Amino acid sequence: MSALEVTFVEEDGTVRTVAADAGQTLMEAGKGNGVVGILADCGGSCACATCHVYVDADWLEAVGAPDDVEAEMLDMVSDVRRDTSRLACQIRLTDRLNGLRVAVAPYA
Numbered sequence: 001m002s003a004l005e006v007t008f009v010e011e012d013g014t015v016r017t018v019a020a021d022a023g024q025t026l027m028e029a030g031k032g033n034g035v036v037g038i039l040a041d042c043g044g045s046c047a048c049a050t051c052h053v054y055v056d057a058d059w060l061e062a063v064g065a066p067d068d069v070e071a072e073m074l075d076m077v078s079d080v081r082r083d084t085s086r087l088a089c090q091i092r093l094t095d096r097l098n099g100l101r102v103a104v105a106p107y108a
């Protein structure tokens with residue numbers, strides 16, 4: 001597995017760069033490294049939105065848009081949803097996403 005680095009900006013502004021492996025989800029990388037605010041209550045099955053992040057503008061194209069199921073779940077947090085919103089459990093890390101930067105979203 002390739003060693004990647006991804007950066008989370010927590011709600012209080014703390015910047016946390018963590019090691020990850022290609023094939024992991026962004027949620028797994030965050031939760032596994034104790035990133036504050038990545039709760040992942042549903043375990044990554046796109047059913048809770050407690051892994052909501054805002055993707056840095058520079059990374060939006062590489063990350064891509066949510067599919068319909070994820071978009072519906074993001075509707076559940078519509079008061080804090082942005083155009084850059086994604087659920088971290090639905091972002092599968094690849095070499096292309098090495099250096100990815102996201103901000104942890106507040107809870108609705």
Ligand code: FES
Pocket residue numbers: 027039040041042043044045046047048049050051073087088089090
């Ligand atoms: S972990 Fe529940 S939606 Fe991502």
